[in-house]
Amino acid sequence: AQSVTQLGSHVSVSEGALVLLRCNYSSSVPPYLFWYVQYPNQGLQLLLKYTSAATLVKGINGFEAEFKKSETSFHLTKPSAHMSDAAEYFCAVSGLTQTGANNLFFGTGTRLTVIP
Amino acid sequence: DVKVTQSSRYLVKRTGEKVFLECVQDMDHENMFWYRQDPGLGLRLIYFSYDVKMKEKGDIPEGYSVSREKKERFSLILESASTNQTSMYLCASSSLDRGRNQPQHFGDGTRLSIL
Numbered sequence: 001a002q003s004v005t006q007l008g009s010h011v012s013v014s015e016g017a018l019v020l021l022r023c024n025y026s027s028s029v030p031p032y033l034f035w036y037v038q039y040p041n042q043g044l045q046l047l048l049k050y051t052s053a054a055t056l057v058k059g060i061n062g063f064e065a066e067f068k069k070s071e072t073s074f075h076l077t078k079p080s081a082h083m084s085d086a087a088e089y090f091c092a093v094s095g096l097t098q099t100g101a102n103n104l105f106f107g108t109g110t111r112l113t114v115i116p
Numbered sequence: 117d118v119k120v121t122q123s124s125r126y127l128v129k130r131t132g133e134k135v136f137l138e139c140v141q142d143m144d145h146e147n148m149f150w151y152r153q154d155p156g157l158g159l160r161l162i163y164f165s166y167d168v169k170m171k172e173k174g175d176i177p178e179g180y181s182v183s184r185e186k187k188e189r190f191s192l193i194l195e196s197a198s199t200n201q202t203s204m205y206l207c208a209s210s211s212l213d214r215g216r217n218q219p220q221h222f223g224d225g226t227r228l229s230i231l
Contacts, residue, residue, distance in 0.1 A: 009156065034219055043120070043206055043222035044159075090158065103149075104220055108158035 002027045002095035006107035014115045019063075019078040021110050023091030026072065032094035033074045034104065035065055039087045047089075050074060061085070086114045119143070120223040122207050128229045135194040137226050139207030146212035148190035149220060150174075150182065153204040165190055166212065197230045204228075 007022040025031050032051050036044040048059025055067040061084075065076045076089060088111045092104040123138035141148065149164040151174075161174030163182040171182050179201060183191040190209075194201055204227050208220040 036222075041125075041225070041227075043224045044208075044220075045222070046219045049219055103161070103164065106159040108156060 002031065002093045002105045004033075004091045004093050004105060004107040006089075006091050006110050008110055009108065010111050010113065012113040012115060013081045015083060016080050019076070019081045019085065019112065021076040021089050021091075021112065023065075023074045023076065023107060024072050025074060025091075025093045027093055027095070033065075033067065034092045034094070035059065035063070035074075035076050036090045036092065037061075037087050038090065038109075044090060047076070081112075081114045083114050083116065086112055088112070120207055120209055120221050122205075122223040122226050124226050125224060126227050126229075128231060129194075129197050130231055131197060131199060133194075133197045135197050135228070135230075137192040137194075137205055137207075137228070139190045139192070139209075139223060140188050141190075141209040141221070142188065143209065143211070143221070144187065145209040145221075146187070147210045147220075148184065149208040149210075150180075150190065150192045151206045151208065152176070153206055153225070159206065162192065199230050202228060202230045 003026045005024045034049045035047040038044050048057045050057050050067045058064045063078045088109045090109050091107040119142045121140045129135050150162045151159040153159050160176050165171045165184040181193045204225050206225045207223045210220045211218045
């Protein structure tokens, strides 16, 4: 079975500071991992994905994530926070149902606040 | 770009009503999903469909049903709405790939209030 755990439901950073959002996964097979962002009153938008190629994955808006198998982690980082980064972030792991359908298992989300 | 369109952004219904939430995607995706999102609980899968007229239960199917008569459209039905079904509902679609690396694309959500 697959699952993800996001450590910290709320994270606050100052504008210009490093952003670090934590995600640990559990998967019985080599995982495919995703980070999504959700702005207020909108759906989820894909930030980046890991599909077993390079362990350091670059996404949109200056975000990146590093896959660390030994730590079962896929933390999201950005060197310098911007006010527009304030949103909720979801980590997800891909899994297959018994019928072979592609499915995602989401964490509970981390709300990022950026302080001016 | 993939476009997933949910028919309503905001909806208010009364307890006991039958409620239909509609979702349409324009990328010929095989898979479509319905989630509900509640504070502190993240996204929970209600139902998904991997082909026309096919459906599979997710984690919380009780009180819901779905319909997929055409490939591009996936409907969520609340048979008899209750106040505990007040939530944000998100629809998503993805292409079929047993390699698992196809991400899901989401609509903007429907915020449903049951009074």
